[in-house]
Amino acid sequence: MSRLATAMIIAVHLLGLAAVMVLETIRPGFVTGAVSLTWVWLGSIVVMSVTIWQLHRRDQ
């Protein structure tokens, strides 16, 4: 797992999560009316965790 790939994947998720929180602040219910924030966070955290774990495994 290269550092570039890890950075790209984490960046995608952080940008996505930031966009969700900004949208939810500007227009409450815009995102939460359609999807559960719990699942949005959970999915991103799982993918980011797998990515970091893979990078860590390569470094060892």
Place this chain on the structure above:
Amino acid sequence: MMTKLPRILLWLSLAWWVGIGAVVVDHNAAVRGSTTLRWKNPTRPTPHFAWHSRPTVKHGLVQIPPATQRSFSVTLPRGFKTGRLVISDFTAGTPRQARLNGQSRRVNNVMAEVDNSSGVLDFSWAQLVARGHSFEFTITNLNQQDSLPIRSITVSAQR
């Protein structure tokens, strides 16, 4: 060069956010204006439609026997208050009369010029009995001799 796993994870991440974006945009477009819920086969309940008691089914169609009534319920997305209920009648041209929660309209008349086999009943959700996001409606067959066959029920609702 990225190996296989990072590439899969990257595509998965992009697909995850594109998917969430599509669901959010679709949901907000639907709740902003109007939505149409179609019960193509009233012999089976769906997440949006249900009957209170199992109806009579004949020739693959739900039949309301003469001079009887059947109660149905529709579950709408949150925030929808007014709507139009369309009942598609199987037998074209046969004068039939249905009553929706006391509002009597002649089925087969309203849409006769466009589709001789359909009936339209306008109503306000306020007239219906609300239980959560579900609304009950009763269709009464006023005909004393013939059953009222129902091919489909469509609800187009506005906020």
